[in-house]
Amino acid sequence: xSASTSRRGGGGSxxxxxxxxxxxxxxxxxxxxxxLRRKCAPGCxxxxxxxxxxxxxxxxxxxxxxxxxxxxxLLSKIPAHKRLDAVITICYEAQARMKDPVYGCVGQxxxxxQQVLALQAELSFLQNHLATMEIRQPPPIPxxxxxxxxxxxxxxxxxTVVGVAPATLSMPTTFxxxxxxxxxxxxASWAVYxxxxxxxxxxxxxxxxxxxxxxxxxxxxxxxxxLINRHVPLQAPPxxxxxxxxxxxxxSLSSSx
Amino acid sequence: MISERCAACKNQRRKCPSDCxxxxxxxxxxxxxxxxxxxxxxxxNVGKMLQGIPTYLREQAANALYLEAKWRIHDPVYGCVGIxxxxxEQIQNAEIELAKIQTQITFYKLQTQRxxxxxxxxxxxxxxxxxxxxxxxxxxxxxWFN
Numbered sequence: 477x478s479a480s481t482s483r484r485g486g487g488g489s490x491x492x493x494x495x496x497x498x499x500x501x502x503x504x505x506x507x508x509x510x511x512l513r514r515k516c517a518p519g520c521x522x523x524x525x526x527x528x529x530x531x532x533x534x535x536x537x538x539x540x541x542x543x544x545x546x547x548x549x550l551l552s553k554i555p556a557h558k559r560l561d562a563v564i565t566i567c568y569e570a571q572a573r574m575k576d577p578v579y580g581c582v583g584q585x586x587x588x589x590q591q592v593l594a595l596q597a598e599l600s601f602l603q604n605h606l607a608t609m610e611i612r613q614p615p616p617i618p619x620x621x622x623x624x625x626x627x628x629x630x631x632x633x634x635x636t637v638v639g640v641a642p643a644t645l646s647m648p649t650t651f652x653x654x655x656x657x658x659x660x661x662x663x664a665s666w667a668v669y670x671x672x673x674x675x676x677x678x679x680x681x682x683x684x685x686x687x688x689x690x691x692x693x694x695x696x697x698x699x700x701x702x703l704i705n706r707h708v709p710l711q712a713p714p715x716x717x718x719x720x721x722x723x724x725x726x727x728s729l730s731s732s733x
Numbered sequence: 734m735i736s737e738r739c740a741a742c743k744n745q746r747r748k749c750p751s752d753c754x755x756x757x758x759x760x761x762x763x764x765x766x767x768x769x770x771x772x773x774x775x776x777x778n779v780g781k782m783l784q785g786i787p788t789y790l791r792e793q794a795a796n797a798l799y800l801e802a803k804w805r806i807h808d809p810v811y812g813c814v815g816i817x818x819x820x821x822e823q824i825q826n827a828e829i830e831l832a833k834i835q836t837q838i839t840f841y842k843l844q845t846q847r848x849x850x851x852x853x854x855x856x857x858x859x860x861x862x863x864x865x866x867x868x869x870x871x872x873x874x875x876x877w878f879n
Contacts (some may be wrong), residue, residue: 595827
Protein backbone atom coordinates (compact mmCIF):
# COMPACT_ATOMS: atom_id res chain seq x y z
CA UNK A 477 0.00 0.00 0.00
CA SER A 478 1.41 3.35 -0.94
CA ALA A 479 1.87 6.21 1.42
CA SER A 480 -0.72 8.20 -0.51
CA THR A 481 -3.31 5.53 0.15
CA SER A 482 -2.47 5.42 3.80
CA ARG A 483 -2.62 9.17 3.92
CA ARG A 484 -6.04 8.89 2.30
CA GLY A 485 -6.89 6.26 4.87
CA GLY A 486 -5.66 8.50 7.65
CA GLY A 487 -7.63 11.38 6.32
CA GLY A 488 -4.77 13.73 6.89
CA SER A 489 -5.75 13.94 10.50
CA UNK A 490 -2.43 13.35 12.15
CA UNK A 491 -1.11 16.87 11.89
CA UNK A 492 2.22 15.26 11.25
CA UNK A 493 4.98 17.36 9.82
CA UNK A 494 5.57 14.72 7.22
CA UNK A 495 9.27 15.39 6.97
CA UNK A 496 10.30 12.28 8.81
CA UNK A 497 13.89 13.33 8.62
CA UNK A 498 14.44 16.04 11.19
CA UNK A 499 13.50 16.11 14.86
CA UNK A 500 12.51 19.27 16.62
CA UNK A 501 12.06 21.92 13.99
CA UNK A 502 11.30 24.90 16.12
CA UNK A 503 13.64 24.05 19.00
CA UNK A 504 10.88 23.47 21.54
CA UNK A 505 9.35 20.22 22.65
CA UNK A 506 7.37 18.19 20.14
CA UNK A 507 3.63 17.95 20.38
CA UNK A 508 3.79 14.65 22.23
CA UNK A 509 6.27 15.83 24.86
CA UNK A 510 4.36 19.10 25.13
CA UNK A 511 1.22 17.15 25.96
CA LEU A 512 3.06 14.87 28.35
CA ARG A 513 4.82 17.85 29.89
CA ARG A 514 8.19 16.25 29.72
CA LYS A 515 11.53 17.13 28.32
CA CYS A 516 11.81 16.33 24.66
CA ALA A 517 14.91 14.21 24.20
CA PRO A 518 17.05 14.68 21.07
CA GLY A 519 16.08 11.24 19.76
CA CYS A 520 12.42 11.50 20.62
CA UNK A 521 10.52 9.00 18.52
CA UNK A 522 7.44 11.23 18.35
CA UNK A 523 9.16 14.46 17.38
CA UNK A 524 9.22 13.97 13.60
CA UNK A 525 5.49 13.28 13.51
CA UNK A 526 3.85 15.51 16.13
CA UNK A 527 4.61 19.19 15.65
CA UNK A 528 4.27 21.55 18.62
CA UNK A 529 1.16 23.26 17.21
CA UNK A 530 -1.49 20.70 16.25
CA UNK A 531 0.49 17.64 17.16
CA UNK A 532 -0.43 17.93 20.81
CA UNK A 533 -4.14 17.77 19.97
CA UNK A 534 -3.76 14.65 17.89
CA UNK A 535 -1.42 13.06 20.41
CA UNK A 536 -4.03 13.59 23.10
CA UNK A 537 -6.39 11.14 21.41
CA UNK A 538 -3.55 8.74 20.67
CA UNK A 539 -2.43 8.78 24.28
CA UNK A 540 -5.96 8.31 25.56
CA UNK A 541 -6.62 5.27 23.37
CA UNK A 542 -3.26 3.58 23.01
CA UNK A 543 -1.02 5.15 25.61
CA UNK A 544 2.25 6.91 24.92
CA UNK A 545 4.46 4.00 25.92
CA UNK A 546 2.56 1.53 23.77
CA UNK A 547 2.76 3.82 20.75
CA UNK A 548 6.45 4.41 21.38
CA UNK A 549 7.10 0.66 21.49
CA LEU A 550 5.07 0.19 18.34
CA LEU A 551 6.93 2.89 16.44
CA SER A 552 10.33 1.70 17.59
CA LYS A 553 9.66 -1.69 16.01
CA ILE A 554 8.68 -0.19 12.66
CA PRO A 555 11.29 0.85 10.08
CA ALA A 556 11.85 4.60 9.99
CA HIS A 557 10.51 5.04 6.45
CA LYS A 558 7.18 3.46 7.47
CA ARG A 559 6.67 5.32 10.70
CA LEU A 560 4.82 8.24 9.17
CA ASP A 561 2.19 5.91 7.71
CA ALA A 562 1.95 4.13 11.04
CA VAL A 563 1.45 7.41 12.91
CA ILE A 564 -1.26 8.48 10.49
CA THR A 565 -3.16 5.23 10.84
CA ILE A 566 -2.76 5.23 14.61
CA CYS A 567 -4.14 8.76 14.79
CA TYR A 568 -7.01 7.72 12.53
CA GLU A 569 -7.86 4.77 14.74
CA ALA A 570 -7.60 6.86 17.88
CA GLN A 571 -9.93 9.52 16.52
CA ALA A 572 -12.37 6.88 15.32
CA ARG A 573 -12.36 5.32 18.77
CA MET A 574 -12.92 8.71 20.39
CA LYS A 575 -15.91 9.37 18.17
CA ASP A 576 -17.30 5.86 18.53
CA PRO A 577 -16.12 4.41 21.85
CA VAL A 578 -17.92 1.12 21.29
CA TYR A 579 -17.01 0.09 17.73
CA GLY A 580 -14.35 2.51 16.55
CA CYS A 581 -13.00 1.60 13.13
CA VAL A 582 -14.69 -1.79 13.19
CA GLY A 583 -18.08 -0.12 12.78
CA GLN A 584 -16.88 1.63 9.67
CA UNK A 585 -15.45 -1.63 8.32
CA UNK A 586 -18.78 -3.34 8.87
CA UNK A 587 -20.64 -0.57 7.06
CA UNK A 588 -18.25 -0.62 4.14
CA UNK A 589 -18.43 -4.40 3.92
CA GLN A 590 -22.20 -4.22 3.70
CA GLN A 591 -21.88 -1.63 0.93
CA VAL A 592 -19.53 -3.91 -0.95
CA LEU A 593 -21.90 -6.84 -0.64
CA ALA A 594 -24.85 -4.75 -1.80
CA LEU A 595 -22.91 -3.45 -4.78
CA GLN A 596 -21.76 -6.95 -5.70
CA ALA A 597 -25.34 -8.21 -5.54
CA GLU A 598 -26.53 -5.34 -7.72
CA LEU A 599 -23.68 -5.98 -10.12
CA SER A 600 -24.52 -9.65 -10.53
CA PHE A 601 -28.21 -8.83 -10.99
CA LEU A 602 -27.45 -6.32 -13.72
CA GLN A 603 -25.03 -8.71 -15.39
CA ASN A 604 -27.77 -11.32 -15.57
CA HIS A 605 -30.19 -8.70 -16.85
CA LEU A 606 -27.71 -7.70 -19.53
CA ALA A 607 -27.27 -11.31 -20.55
CA THR A 608 -31.05 -11.61 -20.88
CA MET A 609 -31.20 -8.56 -23.09
CA GLU A 610 -28.40 -9.82 -25.28
CA ILE A 611 -30.30 -13.05 -25.88
CA ARG A 612 -33.71 -11.50 -26.43
CA GLN A 613 -32.61 -8.73 -28.73
CA PRO A 614 -33.85 -9.59 -32.24
CA PRO A 615 -31.34 -9.61 -35.07
CA PRO A 616 -31.15 -6.36 -37.03
CA ILE A 617 -33.30 -6.22 -40.27
CA PRO A 618 -31.10 -6.04 -43.36
CA UNK A 619 -31.56 -2.75 -45.27
CA UNK A 620 -33.65 -2.90 -48.52
CA UNK A 621 -33.69 -0.57 -51.56
CA UNK A 622 -35.15 2.83 -50.86
CA UNK A 623 -34.86 2.41 -47.15
CA UNK A 624 -32.07 4.52 -45.70
CA UNK A 625 -29.42 2.43 -43.98
CA UNK A 626 -29.35 2.77 -40.24
CA UNK A 627 -26.67 5.07 -39.01
CA UNK A 628 -24.01 3.73 -36.75
CA UNK A 629 -25.22 4.10 -33.20
CA UNK A 630 -22.46 5.48 -31.07
CA UNK A 631 -22.17 5.13 -27.34
CA UNK A 632 -21.49 8.84 -27.30
CA UNK A 633 -25.09 9.40 -28.39
CA UNK A 634 -26.43 7.77 -25.25
CA UNK A 635 -28.03 10.01 -22.67
CA THR A 636 -26.21 10.52 -19.43
CA VAL A 637 -26.72 7.57 -17.14
CA VAL A 638 -28.34 8.88 -14.04
CA GLY A 639 -28.43 7.33 -10.66
CA VAL A 640 -24.79 6.38 -10.65
CA ALA A 641 -23.06 7.15 -7.42
CA PRO A 642 -20.29 9.67 -7.70
CA ALA A 643 -16.81 8.28 -7.96
CA THR A 644 -15.45 10.59 -5.30
CA LEU A 645 -14.62 8.14 -2.54
CA SER A 646 -11.79 9.90 -0.85
CA MET A 647 -11.62 8.99 2.80
CA PRO A 648 -13.34 11.71 4.81
CA THR A 649 -11.33 13.38 7.49
CA THR A 650 -14.37 13.28 9.74
CA PHE A 651 -17.25 10.87 9.71
CA UNK A 652 -20.38 10.35 11.71
CA UNK A 653 -20.59 6.93 13.31
CA UNK A 654 -23.48 7.74 15.62
CA UNK A 655 -25.63 5.24 13.74
CA UNK A 656 -23.46 2.43 15.03
CA UNK A 657 -24.64 3.01 18.57
CA UNK A 658 -27.90 1.26 17.81
CA UNK A 659 -27.59 -2.13 19.53
CA UNK A 660 -30.18 -3.74 17.25
CA UNK A 661 -28.18 -3.10 14.11
CA UNK A 662 -24.97 -3.81 15.96
CA UNK A 663 -26.09 -7.29 16.87
CA ALA A 664 -27.10 -7.98 13.29
CA SER A 665 -23.68 -6.93 12.06
CA TRP A 666 -21.76 -9.06 14.52
CA ALA A 667 -21.92 -11.88 12.00
CA VAL A 668 -19.34 -9.90 10.05
CA TYR A 669 -17.33 -9.31 13.20
CA UNK A 670 -17.29 -12.97 14.07
CA UNK A 671 -16.21 -13.89 10.58
CA UNK A 672 -13.41 -11.35 10.83
CA UNK A 673 -12.43 -12.62 14.23
CA UNK A 674 -11.75 -15.99 12.74
CA UNK A 675 -9.22 -14.68 10.25
CA UNK A 676 -8.64 -10.99 9.62
CA UNK A 677 -6.55 -11.89 6.58
CA UNK A 678 -9.71 -12.45 4.60
CA UNK A 679 -10.10 -8.70 4.60
CA UNK A 680 -6.48 -8.07 3.77
CA UNK A 681 -6.28 -10.41 0.78
CA UNK A 682 -6.25 -8.95 -2.69
CA UNK A 683 -9.67 -7.62 -3.53
CA UNK A 684 -11.61 -10.10 -5.58
CA UNK A 685 -11.92 -8.77 -9.08
CA UNK A 686 -15.31 -7.27 -9.61
CA UNK A 687 -16.28 -7.37 -13.23
CA UNK A 688 -18.13 -9.31 -15.88
CA UNK A 689 -15.33 -11.78 -16.26
CA UNK A 690 -14.77 -12.43 -12.56
CA UNK A 691 -16.48 -15.77 -12.06
CA UNK A 692 -19.57 -14.46 -13.86
CA UNK A 693 -18.94 -16.28 -17.11
CA UNK A 694 -20.31 -19.58 -15.87
CA UNK A 695 -23.38 -17.92 -14.39
CA UNK A 696 -24.12 -16.02 -17.58
CA UNK A 697 -23.82 -19.16 -19.67
CA UNK A 698 -26.20 -20.99 -17.36
CA UNK A 699 -28.70 -18.16 -17.57
CA UNK A 700 -28.32 -18.02 -21.36
CA UNK A 701 -28.96 -21.74 -21.71
CA UNK A 702 -32.07 -21.51 -19.56
CA LEU A 703 -33.45 -18.63 -21.57
CA ILE A 704 -32.82 -20.39 -24.87
CA ASN A 705 -34.55 -23.52 -23.61
CA ARG A 706 -37.52 -21.41 -22.60
CA HIS A 707 -37.81 -19.67 -25.96
CA VAL A 708 -37.42 -22.72 -28.21
CA PRO A 709 -41.07 -23.89 -27.84
CA LEU A 710 -42.28 -20.41 -28.80
CA GLN A 711 -40.35 -20.53 -32.02
CA ALA A 712 -42.45 -23.01 -33.97
CA PRO A 713 -40.91 -24.96 -36.85
CA PRO A 714 -40.51 -23.04 -40.09
CA UNK A 715 -43.39 -24.94 -41.72
CA UNK A 716 -45.91 -23.62 -39.20
CA UNK A 717 -44.80 -20.09 -39.94
CA UNK A 718 -44.91 -20.54 -43.66
CA UNK A 719 -48.37 -19.06 -44.22
CA UNK A 720 -47.88 -16.38 -41.62
CA UNK A 721 -44.55 -15.48 -43.10
CA UNK A 722 -46.09 -15.12 -46.52
CA UNK A 723 -48.83 -12.81 -45.29
CA UNK A 724 -46.39 -10.72 -43.31
CA UNK A 725 -43.85 -10.32 -46.07
CA UNK A 726 -46.37 -8.68 -48.44
CA UNK A 727 -48.43 -6.25 -46.43
CA SER A 728 -51.51 -5.00 -48.14
CA LEU A 729 -54.14 -2.42 -47.44
CA SER A 730 -56.43 -5.08 -46.07
CA SER A 731 -53.86 -6.28 -43.52
CA SER A 732 -53.14 -2.75 -42.39
CA UNK A 733 -56.65 -2.22 -41.10
CA MET B 734 -15.91 -23.69 44.85
CA ILE B 735 -13.12 -21.35 43.74
CA SER B 736 -14.27 -18.81 41.18
CA GLU B 737 -11.94 -18.75 38.23
CA ARG B 738 -10.09 -15.55 37.46
CA CYS B 739 -10.87 -13.75 34.22
CA ALA B 740 -8.27 -13.67 31.47
CA ALA B 741 -7.31 -10.10 32.34
CA CYS B 742 -6.62 -10.79 35.98
CA LYS B 743 -4.79 -13.97 35.07
CA ASN B 744 -2.62 -12.00 32.66
CA GLN B 745 -1.94 -9.36 35.28
CA ARG B 746 -1.42 -12.00 37.95
CA ARG B 747 -3.82 -10.43 40.38
CA LYS B 748 -6.90 -11.39 42.29
CA CYS B 749 -10.10 -11.15 40.30
CA PRO B 750 -12.73 -9.23 42.29
CA SER B 751 -16.39 -10.08 42.03
CA ASP B 752 -17.14 -6.79 40.25
CA CYS B 753 -14.19 -7.05 37.87
CA UNK B 754 -14.95 -4.94 34.81
CA UNK B 755 -12.97 -7.28 32.57
CA UNK B 756 -14.52 -10.59 33.56
CA UNK B 757 -17.68 -10.34 31.36
CA UNK B 758 -15.62 -9.26 28.36
CA UNK B 759 -12.49 -11.38 28.72
CA UNK B 760 -13.43 -14.87 29.89
CA UNK B 761 -10.76 -17.21 31.21
CA UNK B 762 -11.15 -19.62 28.31
CA UNK B 763 -9.78 -17.08 25.80
CA UNK B 764 -6.49 -15.70 27.14
CA UNK B 765 -5.33 -14.58 23.70
CA UNK B 766 -8.10 -12.01 23.50
CA UNK B 767 -6.84 -9.96 26.44
CA UNK B 768 -3.22 -10.56 25.49
CA UNK B 769 -3.76 -8.88 22.10
CA UNK B 770 -5.69 -6.01 23.60
CA UNK B 771 -3.13 -5.52 26.37
CA UNK B 772 -0.26 -5.50 23.90
CA UNK B 773 -1.72 -2.67 21.82
CA UNK B 774 -3.83 -0.63 24.19
CA UNK B 775 -2.64 -1.54 27.64
CA UNK B 776 -4.76 -2.88 30.45
CA UNK B 777 -5.44 0.45 32.17
CA ASN B 778 -6.52 2.15 28.95
CA VAL B 779 -8.91 -0.70 28.20
CA GLY B 780 -10.37 -0.47 31.68
CA LYS B 781 -10.88 3.28 31.34
CA MET B 782 -12.53 2.83 27.94
CA LEU B 783 -14.86 0.13 29.23
CA GLN B 784 -15.85 2.23 32.21
CA GLY B 785 -17.10 4.98 29.92
CA ILE B 786 -19.38 2.59 28.01
CA PRO B 787 -22.81 1.29 29.07
CA THR B 788 -22.69 -2.19 30.59
CA TYR B 789 -24.72 -3.86 27.83
CA LEU B 790 -22.28 -2.58 25.18
CA ARG B 791 -19.02 -3.44 26.93
CA GLU B 792 -18.70 -6.91 25.48
CA GLN B 793 -19.13 -5.59 21.95
CA ALA B 794 -16.62 -2.84 22.64
CA ALA B 795 -14.15 -5.43 23.93
CA ASN B 796 -14.66 -7.52 20.81
CA ALA B 797 -14.08 -4.48 18.61
CA LEU B 798 -10.93 -3.62 20.53
CA TYR B 799 -9.76 -7.20 20.13
CA LEU B 800 -10.31 -7.05 16.37
CA GLU B 801 -8.44 -3.79 16.00
CA ALA B 802 -5.60 -5.05 18.18
CA LYS B 803 -5.42 -8.27 16.18
CA TRP B 804 -5.19 -6.34 12.90
CA ARG B 805 -2.61 -3.99 14.33
CA ILE B 806 -0.46 -6.92 15.47
CA HIS B 807 -0.82 -8.49 12.04
CA ASP B 808 0.03 -5.21 10.28
CA PRO B 809 1.85 -2.84 12.62
CA VAL B 810 1.99 -0.04 10.04
CA TYR B 811 -1.58 0.15 8.70
CA GLY B 812 -3.68 -2.00 11.02
CA CYS B 813 -7.39 -1.92 10.29
CA VAL B 814 -7.05 1.30 8.30
CA GLY B 815 -5.55 -0.79 5.51
CA ILE B 816 -8.72 -2.82 5.45
CA UNK B 817 -10.84 0.33 5.31
CA UNK B 818 -8.77 1.59 2.41
CA UNK B 819 -9.10 -1.65 0.47
CA UNK B 820 -12.86 -1.66 1.06
CA UNK B 821 -13.11 1.85 -0.35
CA GLU B 822 -11.22 0.68 -3.41
CA GLN B 823 -13.58 -2.26 -3.82
CA ILE B 824 -16.56 0.07 -3.62
CA GLN B 825 -15.06 2.37 -6.19
CA ASN B 826 -14.32 -0.49 -8.58
CA ALA B 827 -17.81 -1.90 -8.15
CA GLU B 828 -19.41 1.45 -8.90
CA ILE B 829 -17.33 1.82 -12.04
CA GLU B 830 -18.41 -1.63 -13.22
CA LEU B 831 -22.03 -0.81 -12.38
CA ALA B 832 -21.85 2.34 -14.48
CA LYS B 833 -20.45 0.38 -17.41
CA ILE B 834 -23.17 -2.25 -17.24
CA GLN B 835 -25.92 0.33 -16.87
CA THR B 836 -24.60 2.04 -19.97
CA GLN B 837 -24.68 -1.24 -21.87
CA ILE B 838 -28.23 -1.95 -20.72
CA THR B 839 -29.36 1.49 -21.83
CA PHE B 840 -27.69 0.91 -25.18
CA TYR B 841 -29.55 -2.36 -25.69
CA LYS B 842 -32.86 -0.81 -24.68
CA LEU B 843 -32.45 1.97 -27.21
CA GLN B 844 -31.40 -0.50 -29.86
CA THR B 845 -34.48 -2.63 -29.16
CA GLN B 846 -36.74 0.40 -29.50
CA ARG B 847 -35.05 1.31 -32.75
CA UNK B 848 -35.53 -2.21 -34.13
CA UNK B 849 -39.21 -2.22 -33.12
CA UNK B 850 -39.75 1.11 -34.86
CA UNK B 851 -38.18 0.03 -38.18
CA UNK B 852 -40.79 -2.56 -39.30
CA UNK B 853 -43.53 0.11 -39.01
CA UNK B 854 -41.65 2.41 -41.36
CA UNK B 855 -41.41 -0.38 -43.91
CA UNK B 856 -45.16 -1.01 -43.71
CA UNK B 857 -45.90 2.68 -44.25
CA UNK B 858 -43.62 2.81 -47.29
CA UNK B 859 -45.27 -0.30 -48.69
CA UNK B 860 -48.70 1.28 -48.14
CA UNK B 861 -47.70 4.48 -49.92
CA UNK B 862 -46.42 2.50 -52.92
CA UNK B 863 -49.70 0.58 -52.99
CA UNK B 864 -51.60 3.84 -52.99
CA UNK B 865 -49.59 5.08 -55.94
CA UNK B 866 -50.33 1.86 -57.77
CA UNK B 867 -54.05 2.26 -56.90
CA UNK B 868 -54.14 5.76 -58.38
CA UNK B 869 -52.34 4.62 -61.53
CA UNK B 870 -54.76 1.74 -62.02
CA UNK B 871 -57.85 3.79 -61.18
CA UNK B 872 -57.30 7.36 -62.29
CA UNK B 873 -61.02 8.05 -62.43
CA UNK B 874 -61.62 7.03 -58.86
CA UNK B 875 -58.49 8.82 -57.73
CA UNK B 876 -59.68 12.02 -59.38
CA TRP B 877 -62.73 11.98 -57.16
CA PHE B 878 -60.46 12.90 -54.27
CA ASN B 879 -58.67 15.68 -56.16
